[in-house]
Each structure stands twice: as structure tokens, then as C-alpha cells.
Amino acid sequence: MKRQIRTRAAVVTAGALIAAATVAVGVGVASPEHSDVPAAAKSANSAKSGKPTKAEIAGLFDQWNAALQTGDPEKVADRYAPDAVLLPTASPKIRTNRAEIVDYFEHFLQKKPQGEKIRSVVNVLDRNSAIDAGLYEFHITDPATGEKKTVEARYTYEYEKRGGKWLIVNHHSSVLPAEG
Template sequence: MNRRPRIRAVVAAGVAVTALGTLAAGMGVAQADGKDRARERDVRQGKVTEREIAGLFDRWNAALRTGDPEKVADLYAEDAVLLPTASPRIRTNHAEIADYFEHFLQKKPRGEKVRSVIHVLDGNSALDAGVYRFHLTDPKTGVTKAVDARYTYEYEKRDGTWLIVNHHSSVLPAEG
């Protein structure tokens, strides 16, 4: 009886087990920084990151600070829907959205996120929902007050540009 095939099989199995052990040991290191590597890969491949989506609020907030309603409205898609905080009217086109901001900007709003939950849906769409706080100045008295509101932004990348397609904002109700 020839024992060589059995010996080869045992040696081959030992090599496979050793290779698996080496691979498993290396995975501990890979898992520790795996998220960082995945983020770097996503950025290199042009994938959307939560940080990128969070930056869209900063862009919107900066447009508010210009005081120009057209600059703010330009961040919305032509077919966007705005359910604004300070108006009962639903705004569904550029002119209506610009009109809302013409009045809202008189209060010199300065926004800040209190809590944000971002969901990247795919390479061209994302949601950002949470609570933000606006510091609003009464144009008559000059008194500034803080107003907390719930928000949802739905973003779509169209022709390479992120636009707001749906924005809902409502004053945060009192606990009760």
C-alpha cells in the first residue's frame, strides 16, 4: 500500500489550516481599522458618505446667512416640496420657495443641528432628519430667540449636484 497520497493529503491539510490561522490573525488588525479603510475606499470610488450629506446642511445654512432668498432657493430642485416651519402653505416650486425665504430671512436665521440621523440610500439619494435650533431675530424689536424644530431633508444628486427635493420643518412640540 502506497502511503504517499495520504501523507500529501495530511500535509496539504496542515498547510491549509496554517494559512487559515494566518488569515484569521490578520483579520483582527483589518477589523480594527476596517471602517476607516472602507470609508477611504468609498471616497476614492466616489461613494456618498454621511459626512458629505451632513455638509449639505452647512451649505444651506451658509446660504441663509447671505440674506439672499434666491441663493437659498437655488439649493432646492425645481420640483422640490418645502413644508416650512413658519408658514402654513406648502411650497412646490422655485418661486414659492424663494418667496418663503424672502420673509424668513428677515429674521436673520442662524441654524445649528441638535441631533441628526443620516441615511445614505444610494449614490444619488440620502435623508437627513433630526432636530435643529434656529436663532431668530425679531426685525421690529431686535430681540433674538431660539426655536427648536424637527426637520427632514431628502436630497438627490442631479446632474452632479446635490439638491433638496423634500424639506419638512416643524416647531418641536412641548413634551406632554
């Protein structure tokens, strides 16, 4: 009987620790430094399940942002799946193929955008799919006047791993509304 009680107590304690770790990781901060779960434990859990870590998924934004910095719309479009959907920040048109995505970035890149995440909520769904949603800012330059400004926006990136490469399959970005 005592052995069963100790086993139940250990299971309850382990469950509480897992729940606490899940809450600590899932509160919306993708950065490893904001988590109470040690990085080694996250990596070990990720390796066992084959699922990417939240930090790995959050890092896909950095790769996308680096593609923006090249100024090449084709390099940016390479980050998207052939059947991706883009609901861009600075256009009312839904982009549903590579040519439309390239067209959007040909215009957007003229503003020399640089993205900066403010808050990120990463959900790893399985080995091959994840969602990163949150708030970011774009530091842009008006090509006509040279005036610099910052645009606050909310975003959602849905990623799928295809052919061993993480690609954006759905990207929504919209200007952050004023508080109401």
C-alpha cells in the same frame, strides 16, 4: 475541515465588524468624530461604491445654512431642485415650486436665521440620493423688536444628485413639540 472552520470564523468576525461599524455610524450622529469607523476606511468604502459619505451629506446642511447667511432668498432657493417640496417651519403653506420657495425665504430671512444642528441621522441610499433627518435650532431675531430667540425644530432633508449637484428635493421642518 479546519480550513473551512477558520474561513467561517473569519467571515463571522468580518460580519460582526461590519455590523458593529454600521451600528456605530448609523446611530444618528453624522459627525465623523462620533464614529468608531476610521475616516480613511469610510473614504475608501465610499470611493469603491461611488456613494457619498455620511459626513458629505451632513455637510450639505452647512452649505444651505451658508446660503441663509447671505440674506438672499434666490441663493437659498438655488439649493432646492425645481420640483422640490418645502414644508417650512414658520408657514402652514406647502411650497412646491421655486417661486413659492423664494417667497417663503423672503419672509424668513428677515429674521436673520442661523441654523445649528443638534442631532443628525444620515442615511445614504445610493450614489445619488440621501436623507438627513434630526433636530436643529434656529437663532432668529424679531425684525420689529430686535428680540432674539431660539426655535427648536425637527427636520428632514431629502437630497438627490442631479447634473452632478446635490439638491434638496424634499425639506420638512417643524417646531419641536413639547414632551408629552
